[in-house]
Amino acid sequence: MKHNFGAGPCILPQEVFQEASQAILNFNDTGLSILEISHRSKEFEAVVAETERLVRELLAVPQGYSILFLQGGASMQFAMVPLNLLPEGGKAAYLDTGTWASKAIKEAKKVGDVAVVASSADANYNYIPKAYGIPVDAAYFHYTSNNTIFGTEIFETPISTAPLVCDMSSDILSRKINVADYGLIYAGAQKNMGPAGVTLVIVKDDLLGKTGRTLPTIFDYQPHIAAGSMYNTPPVFSIYVSMLNLRWLKSKGGVEVIEQENIIKARTLYDEIDRNPLFRGTAVPEDRSRMNVTFVMEDKVHEDAFLALAKERGLVGLKGHRSVGGFRASIYNALSITGVNALVDAMQEFEEKNK
Amino acid sequence: MKHNFGAGPCILPQEVFQEASQAILNFNDTGLSILEISHRSKEFEAVVAETERLVRELLAVPQGYSILFLQGGASMQFAMVPLNLLPEGGKAAYLDTGTWASKAIKEAKKVGDVAVVASSADANYNYIPKAYGIPVDAAYFHYTSNNTIFGTEIFETPISTAPLVCDMSSDILSRKINVADYGLIYAGAQKNMGPAGVTLVIVKDDLLGKTGRTLPTIFDYQPHIAAGSMYNTPPVFSIYVSMLNLRWLKSKGGVEVIEQENIIKARTLYDEIDRNPLFRGTAVPEDRSRMNVTFVMEDKVHEDAFLALAKERGLVGLKGHRSVGGFRASIYNALSITGVNALVDAMQEFEEKNK
Numbered sequence: 001m002k003h004n005f006g007a008g009p010c011i012l013p014q015e016v017f018q019e020a021s022q023a024i025l026n027f028n029d030t031g032l033s034i035l036e037i038s039h040r041s042k043e044f045e046a047v048v049a050e051t052e053r054l055v056r057e058l059l060a061v062p063q064g065y066s067i068l069f070l071q072g073g074a075s076m077q078f079a080m081v082p083l084n085l086l087p088e089g090g091k092a093a094y095l096d097t098g099t100w101a102s103k104a105i106k107e108a109k110k111v112g113d114v115a116v117v118a119s120s121a122d123a124n125y126n127y128i129p130k131a132y133g134i135p136v137d138a139a140y141f142h143y144t145s146n147n148t149i150f151g152t153e154i155f156e157t158p159i160s161t162a163p164l165v166c167d168m169s170s171d172i173l174s175r176k177i178n179v180a181d182y183g184l185i186y187a188g189a190q191k192n193m194g195p196a197g198v199t200l201v202i203v204k205d206d207l208l209g210k211t212g213r214t215l216p217t218i219f220d221y222q223p224h225i226a227a228g229s230m231y232n233t234p235p236v237f238s239i240y241v242s243m244l245n246l247r248w249l250k251s252k253g254g255v256e257v258i259e260q261e262n263i264i265k266a267r268t269l270y271d272e273i274d275r276n277p278l279f280r281g282t283a284v285p286e287d288r289s290r291m292n293v294t295f296v297m298e299d300k301v302h303e304d305a306f307l308a309l310a311k312e313r314g315l316v317g318l319k320g321h322r323s324v325g326g327f328r329a330s331i332y333n334a335l336s337i338t339g340v341n342a343l344v345d346a347m348q349e350f351e352e353k354n355k
Numbered sequence: 356m357k358h359n360f361g362a363g364p365c366i367l368p369q370e371v372f373q374e375a376s377q378a379i380l381n382f383n384d385t386g387l388s389i390l391e392i393s394h395r396s397k398e399f400e401a402v403v404a405e406t407e408r409l410v411r412e413l414l415a416v417p418q419g420y421s422i423l424f425l426q427g428g429a430s431m432q433f434a435m436v437p438l439n440l441l442p443e444g445g446k447a448a449y450l451d452t453g454t455w456a457s458k459a460i461k462e463a464k465k466v467g468d469v470a471v472v473a474s475s476a477d478a479n480y481n482y483i484p485k486a487y488g489i490p491v492d493a494a495y496f497h498y499t500s501n502n503t504i505f506g507t508e509i510f511e512t513p514i515s516t517a518p519l520v521c522d523m524s525s526d527i528l529s530r531k532i533n534v535a536d537y538g539l540i541y542a543g544a545q546k547n548m549g550p551a552g553v554t555l556v557i558v559k560d561d562l563l564g565k566t567g568r569t570l571p572t573i574f575d576y577q578p579h580i581a582a583g584s585m586y587n588t589p590p591v592f593s594i595y596v597s598m599l600n601l602r603w604l605k606s607k608g609g610v611e612v613i614e615q616e617n618i619i620k621a622r623t624l625y626d627e628i629d630r631n632p633l634f635r636g637t638a639v640p641e642d643r644s645r646m647n648v649t650f651v652m653e654d655k656v657h658e659d660a661f662l663a664l665a666k667e668r669g670l671v672g673l674k675g676h677r678s679v680g681g682f683r684a685s686i687y688n689a690l691s692i693t694g695v696n697a698l699v700d701a702m703q704e705f706e707e708k709n710k
């Protein structure tokens with residue numbers, strides 16, 4: 001039994017793997033593999049419709065918002081957002097809280113004028129800047145709700161008169177959000193939604209079609225909306241597995257139930273990091289992420305030994321990103337409290353051994 | 356036992372389904388699912404490297420060409436090709452042989468000046484135009500080697516001083532090609548290469564970086580090349596299944612062997628269409644596709660009855676595209692001669708019954 005703490009693509013529920021594996025041999029008793037059916041078949045249209053319904057239900061998406069399943073990853077959204085929402089001659093505001101936020105900024109700058117309202121680059125992104133102003137003439141304000149690499153998370157929705165655009169790649173579906181607060185939400189699926197290969201976009205329809213820009217069709221949200229995410233061949237299997245995963249989340253009781261579990265998992269792990277004299281968290285306590293727990297050892301020389309012990313205990317994917325070092329425990333929805341407890345046990349065992 | 360004649364996503368070998376199904380439960384004895392491993396893991400890096408090696412070997416790709424696995428489908432290439440290859444103020448030449456060719460033209464026109472050298476729209480694309488000139492100042496000449504919807508195929512590489520760019524989505528890996536004749540080749544994987552969700556691009560390196568255009572990173576071939584198709588999270592599973600399918604093709608003897616099988620399959624089916632007084636091919640005989648065989652009944656009233664009989668015999672995916680009507684039998688690499696014979700048997704059975 002392994003516990004997979006990898007940052008993404010990442011753990012999904014075992015029952016999702018079981019059912020996906022079966023559908024590759026025989027999908028829905030069609031006698032065909034899910035990999036060989038037409039995306040225009042009624043069977044696959046039902047999959048897309050159910051996936052969309054589940055997103056709408058689990059996140060309580062209100063009327064007036066479209067839901068899209070696109071290719072290209074969250075990185076493609078770094079470009080699509082300004083191409084679709086930033087009018088010629090307009091300005092966009094961005095908050096810089098990490099690697100992904102700054103890549104989004106870099107892409108937006110190619111499209112138009114960008115105001116970076118604040119940045120925590122000065123402290124290797126170990127906190128969330130809080131005192132900043134958003135230019136009143138901004139077409140939108142973009143932020144990254146969870147900083148996968150640096151282990152910080154923004155729990156309070158920023159106050160902004162400009163429409164909010166949020167990269168929720170690594171915390172979507174982990175906690176309640178109020179979609180009506182946002183103009184656009186996007187997320188690469190490969191954390192809490194599904195496997196790699198599909199990206200979720202939730203967009204308020206009345207923001208679109210106002211830039212005056214002629215876009216390649218594939219980069220324009222509107223034709224994708226008009227075609228129900230079938231403008232061209234969608235990533236069939238990634239959408240199907242996302243549907244299975246969303247069904248699982250619903251059967252668990254939905255986002256509110258998983259949020260309580262996620263709070264307990266995160267508290268359990270941070271408590272041990274704080275208590276255990278060998279370990280130390282890297283993010284400031286008030287901005288600690290519930291999804292990606294970043295920590296180091298007070299004495300770096302022990303880090304390889306701890307990773308080795310963790311591996312022996314079946315705990316994998318714990319090596320920290322090179323920008324932070326140490327460890328990163330990604331404790332997404334599908335990583336159970338059992339997995340967290342096993343990690344805590346390993347930390348205590350290591351402490352004992354090194355007394 | 357079903358025979359899947361669908362146009363794409365389409366049939367892949369049963370042994371590919373078996374192995375993919377297994378890898379979802381336990382990939383390479385890692386104790387992890389292929390869906391939960393990091394794209395930066397050494398295990399997945401080995402998958403990408405092998406997939407690239409197999410493409411290089413099976414298509415004899417020469418030095419000086421890069422191989423990419425991208426998201427977005429062939430439709431994204433309709434835009435990326437002119438964005439990357441058409442200089443500001445330059446001109447591109449296109450051949451219009453069907454729905455996909457004309458979509459490529461539409462996207463190129465958004466980027467720059469386009470000369471459509473010839474079109475067979477006048478006869479519902481049932482033939483390949485042959486007498487045309489390519490402007491000497493064209494930055495490239497784009498054509499579609501196999502017209503999936505209309506059932507025509509271009510077997511002779513056009514003569515052009517401009518670099519050739521070819522959409523090979525529906526006949527890549529079905530027959531020998533000389534990659535050195537091309538500047539760029541692209542193909543949505545979901546016919547002969549693998550499942551939906553990944554797109555193959557083979558590009559001559561020295562054509563790139565010459566347009567003077569600033570591109571969003573995700574639309575620029577060069578960063579994808581520099582990152583070995585890992586600029587951002589790739590479509591892990593679609594690449595993995597493509598690797599399995601390429602291994603299968605290699606184990607069969609490669610492209611030259613499959614080409615002979617494809618010739619026999621196509622001849623068998625067209626011979627029956629020609630012989631059988633109830634059926635008639637829609638494409639002119641000299642341009643008939645070996646991949647997508649389009650045909651109708653002399654008497655349209657029988658078409659539903661024939662489809663019903665075919666279905667009883669386990670022959671699925673035969674309904675023709677609405678632009679052509681009748682039937683389309685897609686006989687890609689993985690569709691065996693047994694499948695073709697079963698279709699011929701059904702045609703003869705129907706003929707008997709309707710004597």
Ligand SMILES: Cc1ncc(COP(=O)(O)O)c(C=O)c1O
Pocket residue numbers: 008072073074075076100144146147148149167168169170188587588589
């Ligand atoms: C917060 C965040 N945004 C964007 C990305 C980039 O996603 P993709 O690889 O799908 O382009 C990631 C990837 O981990 C991420 O964590």
Ligand SMILES: Cc1ncc(COP(=O)(O)O)c(C=O)c1O
Pocket residue numbers: 232233234363427428429430431455499501502503504522523524525543
């Ligand atoms: C020849 C050809 N080009 C392009 C496409 C579009 O591919 P995609 O759906 O991957 O964008 C298709 C789809 O069937 C095709 O057959």
Ligand SMILES: [Mg+2]
Pocket residue numbers: 097098099100101146147148149150
């Ligand atoms: Mg980050």
Ligand SMILES: [Mg+2]
Pocket residue numbers: 272273274275276277278279280281
């Ligand atoms: Mg401590």
Ligand SMILES: [Mg+2]
Pocket residue numbers: 452453454455456501502503504505
């Ligand atoms: Mg066509």
Ligand SMILES: [Mg+2]
Pocket residue numbers: 627628629630631632633634635636
């Ligand atoms: Mg006939």
